[in-house]
Amino acid sequence: MPVTEFDETECLFSNPKTGEKLRNYWGYSPLSFFAPKASYSSDSAHPLREFRDMVKTLHKAGIEVILDIVFNHTSEGGWGGPTTSFRGIDNPIYYLLDPQTREYLNFSGCGNTCNCNHPIVRTLIMDALHWWVIEMHVDGFRFDLASILGRDQNGNVLSNPPVVEMIAEDPVLANTKIIAEAWDAAGLYQVGHFSPHHRWAEWNGRFRDDVRMFMNGTPGMVAPLATRIAGSSDLYQHNGRRPCNSINFITSHDGFTLADLVSYNDKQNLANGENNRDGDNNNLSWDSGAPGPTDNPSVIALRQRRIKTMAAILFLSQGVPMLVAGDEFGQSQQGNNNAWCQDNAMSWLNWNLVEKNKGQVRFFRKLIQLRRKHAIFRRVNFFEVSNSDTPPTGQTILWQGLERGTEDWSEHVHTLSFLLKGSTIDDGDNDDFFIMLNGHPEQEALFTAPGPDAETGPCFWKKIIDTNEEAPEDILDLDRADCVAIGSRIQVKAMGCVVLQTAKKCSPKNRGRKRKKRR
Template sequence: MKNSIRTQTGVPLPLGSTILPLGINFALFSRHAHSVSLVLNFPHHRDDYIEIPLDPQVHKTGDIWHIMLSGVPEDLHYGYRISGPYEPGITGHLYDSQHILLDPYAKEILSANWGGPRNFLGYEPCCLLDTHSYDWEGDKPLNIPLQDTIIYELHVRGFTFHPTAKVRHPGTYKGIIEKIPYLQQLGITAVELMPVTEFDENETTFINPETKKRLKNFWGYSPLSFFAPKSSYSSDLHAPLNEFRDMVKALHSAGIEVILDIVFNHTAEGGADGPTSSFRGIDNTIYYLLDADKRNYLNYSGCGNTCNCNHPIVRSLIMDALRWWVIEMHVDGFRFDLASILGRDGNGNVLTNPPVVERIAEDPVLAHTKIIAEAWDAAGLYQVGHFSPHHRWAEWNGRFRDDVRAFMCGRLGMVPALATRIAGSSDLYQRHNHRPCNSINFITSHDGFTLTDLVSYNVKHNLLNGENNRDGDNNNLSWNSGIEGSTRNPHILRLRARRLRTMTTILFLSQGVPMLVAGDEFGRSQMGNNNAWCQDNEISWLDWSLLKKRQGQLRFFQKLIKLRKNHHVFRRDTFFQSGNTGIEEDSCSLEIRWQSLYPGKQDWSHECRTLAYLLNGAVLEQTDDDFFVMLNGSPNESARFIVPAATRNRIWKQIIDTSRPSPHDFVDLQLADTVEYNQTVSVPAMGCIVLQSQSIRGKTI
C-alpha cells in the first residue's frame, strides 16, 4: 500500500480532510509545532501504520500544514503525530509525539458500540473521511417562528433504550424516527437533542456504590469533536452521518425542527491530568485558557479546561462547525452549553461585546437558525437577561424556572416575580429590541429534578453517582408535598398531581417559548437524583409503560400544547404595553389585567400567595378569545376569586381545573361549565383554574 501512495503539495483550505478530483487533501492548523506527520491506517489491509512527514518547505502555508494523497482507498483512518516544545510553566506548550491526534475538523471518528472500549483514542488513527453521498429529497429548514416554538429536550439514547420503548433500533437516531408519531401527537414543534458530537462515555472513574460497577458519562457534555456525530447513537456504526440526516429529514417531514445542545466551552481533554486526544497536542496555548504561569487551565466550565473561544482560530473553528451542521446536516438551531464562556477573553475576563457571540448572531449562513444561550457558566457568571444585546439571542430563562418553583413551594413574596415571568420577563428582555420569545421558559430540564421529582422530593438523592451525595445542586426549590419520595397516601398523591398540573399550566400559558424535558408529560422519575449525568440505566431511560399508567397526565399536556398553539394570546410577539405596571385601570383596552382575589384589586404584598389575570384577546391584531387564569400558591388553604367580566359581552367557560382528575382537569370549551361574571370561584391549595371566553351564540374566535 505504501508504494502506491502518491503525494502532492495540497492546499491549506478548507481545513480537515476533503475528497477532491485529484485526491484527498488534508489540512491542519498548528502554529507552534516543529513537525507534523500524517498517520494512516488501512483497516482492510495488513500494513502497519504509514507515517508521512510533512515538509514545512513544501507542505505548509502560514500556520497550516497540508498535503494531498492519491492512490489510497477512501475507507482509510487518519490522524496526526505532532512534535514541538513541551514547556508547562514556561510557554504552556504540551507537544508529545507519542500521541496520534484527532483532526478537529474530522466529520466522523472511529467508534465502538456504546460502552465498548475506546483505548485507541490518542494512540491510533481514528478520523474517517466523509465518503457518503446523501439525497435530501428537497428537505428545507422549517423556519418556524420562535414565538410559535415548543421545545422538547431529549437524550438520544435515553429516549428509546428502555425495552418498553418497543422500537427496532433502541437508543439511536432511528429510534427517534420510530417515535415521531408520538411526538406529533404530543404537539411539540422542536426536539432539542442533548450532545450528539463524539464523546467517550467510558471516561468517568466514579463507581456505583451499590453495584460496584463503573459509571458512564451518559449525558455526553465532554466533546471529542465539534463536528462528528456520535457513532454509537447510530444503528449502523459505519453510517452515523446519514442516519443522523435520515432523522433530521424525517422530523422535518413531520413538521418538527432539530435543535442541537452543543458544547464549545470545554473539551474531553479535561485538566492537566486529562487525556491528550486533539487540541492539547495541536496547539495548547491557542485552544485553551491558561493561568498566568502557563501551567494550569482556567476552569470556568467545571470540567477541567476552558476553550479560548474568542481567539480568532477557535472562533473560526466554532463558526465552521455551526455552518457545517446547518449546511450539511440541516439542523435548525443550537442551544449553547455554558454560553457565558463564549463571552470571556484570553485571560478569562468578561468582554462587553464578545466577537464570537456577535459573529454567531450576524453570520449569514446562520441567519434563520435558532440560537439559544445557557447564559451562565460554572464560575458564577450569570447573564440571564443580558447575555447579548443582539436581538437574535434567546436564553434559557433560569429566573422563570426559579420563580415558578418558589411560588409553587408556597414561598412568600413571589407574586410580583411570578407575574413578571408570566408576562414574558420584561424586566430581563424588554431591551435591545428583544421580545418575549427571547425567553426560553422552563421549569425542568435534563439538569435537576424531573417534574414528578420536583413535587416528590425536598432534597437530592444522588448517592448512586458515587460522590457521597456531594454532586448536584442543593438549591432545588422543590417540595415533596408532605412525604419524601414514593408513597401511596392518596392525599399526597392528589396534591402532587395538582401541583404538577398547575406548574405545567403556568409554563404553557406564559409569554415566551416553553420547553419541557422528555418524560415529564407522563410522570418520569429519577428517584430523586438531580444530577443523573452518569446513570446509563433505568434512572435515565424513559419508561414508556408510564404512558398507560399516566394517560391522564399525558392528555393534560397534549391539551395545553394544543390550546397554546390555537391561541395567539399566549404567543405575543411584543411585550404588554398596558396593565402590567401595577397601576390598574378599568378599561377594555388593557391587554392584561392583574388582580388578586377581586377584580381591579391587586396585591403585590410579601404575604400574598394569590394571583389572577385576564388576557384580553380583543386588542390583538388577530382577535382572540379572552382567558382568565387564577393561581393559588398556598400550600394548604383554598382561595376564593371573584370573576371579572369578559370583553365584548362574552361569557366565561371553565376549561381547566388542576385539582380535578382526568379527564375533568381539562374540558373542551363546548362541554365546559359556564361561570358568571362576579361569581366566586374557589381554587384549592396549589391549584389553578382557567376560564375561556365564548360568544353568547357559542362561537369562538
C-alpha cells in the same frame, strides 16, 4: 443533549451500592465538534447519512432540529485527562491557562475551558456551526454554558465578545435559532444580558426559579411570577428584544424531573459515587408532605395538582415553553438531580408510564393544543404598560387579586389572577381568558370572576381547566365545560389553577352542572 462524539467510558466513578462502573450518559464531553456520535447510529459505518436522513424525515413531519452544542470545554479535561487533539496541537491557543502557573482555568467545571475568542478557536467554532447547518441541515443550536463564549484569554468577561457577535451576524446561520445557556460553572450569570442582539434567545433561569418558589409556598413571589408570566420584560425589553427571546422552563435535563420536583426536598445522588456531593443543592423543591414514593392519597393528589398547575403556568405564559421529555408522563430519577452518569433505568425513559399516567399525558396535550389555537398566549411584543390609573385602550392583560378590580402584591399573598383579552387581537381565535393561581401550600382561595367588559361584554365564562379535578375533567373542550356567571366565586385549591374562557352563550345543561370524579 449533545450528539457529538464522546467517550462514554471516561467516567471514573462506580455505584457504591452495586459496584457498577458508571458511564457518561449525557455526552457533555466532546471529542470532536464535527462528528455525530457513532454509537447513536443503527449503521455505524454510515452515521452521517443516517443523521441527515433523520433530520430530513423530522422536517417532513414539521419538526425542527436544534442541537445542544458544547464549545466551552472538551473531553481532554485538565492535566490528568487524555491528550486527543487540541492539547497536542497548540495548548495555549485552544485553552485558557493561568498566566503564572499555566494551569487550566476551569470555568466549565470539567477541568478545562476553551479559549473561544482566540481567532483560531473562533474560526473552528464557526466552521463547526456551518458544517452542522450546511451538511447536516440542522435548524439551530443551544450553547451549553454559553457565558464562557464571552470570556477573554485570561477569563475576564468581555463587553462585546467577538464570537457571540459573529454567531449572531453570520449569514450562513441567519435562519437558525441560537439559544444561550446564559451562565457558566464559575458563577457568571447573564440571564437577561447575555447579548443585546435580537437573535440571541436565552434559557430563562429566572422563570424556572420564580415559578418553583411560587409553587413551593415561598412568600413574596406573586409580583415576580407575574413578570415571568408576562414574558420577562424586565430581562429582555430594555434592549429591544421580545418575549420569544425567553425560553421558559421549569425543569431541564440538569436537575430534578417534574415528578421529583414535587416529591423530594433534597437531592438523592449517592448512586453517582461522589457521596452526594455532586449536583445542585438549591433545588427550590418541596416533597408535598412526604419524601419520595408514598401511598398517602392526599400527598399524591397534591403532587398531581402541583404538576398540572406548573404545566399550566409554563404553557400559558408569554415566551417559548421548553418541556423535558418524560415530564408529561411522570418520569422519575428517584430524586437524582445529576444523572449524567446513570446509563440505566434511572435515566432511560419509561414509556410504560404513558399508559399508566395517560390522564397526565392528556392534560399536557390539551395545554399544547390550547396554546397553539390562541394567539393571546404567543404575543409577538410585550404587553402595554399604563402609568396611570386608567388602563390603556386595548390593554390585553389585567392583573387581579381575589376581588374584581383589585390588585394585591403584598409579601404575604400567595394568589394571583389575570385577565387575558384575546378579543383585542386579530390573529387566531379571539377569546378572553381568566387564569387563577393559588400558591399557598395548604389553604384554598376564592376568586371572583371579572366582567362584564365594556368592549366585548361576554355573558358567561366557561371553566376549561381545574387542576384539582382528575382526568378527563381537569381540562375540557369549550363545548363540554361548565358555565360560570360573571361575578361568581370560584374555589381554587391549594397549589391549584383554574382557567376560564369566554362564552357568548351558555347551554342550560352546562350551568352549575356537578361532575363526578372519575377514578
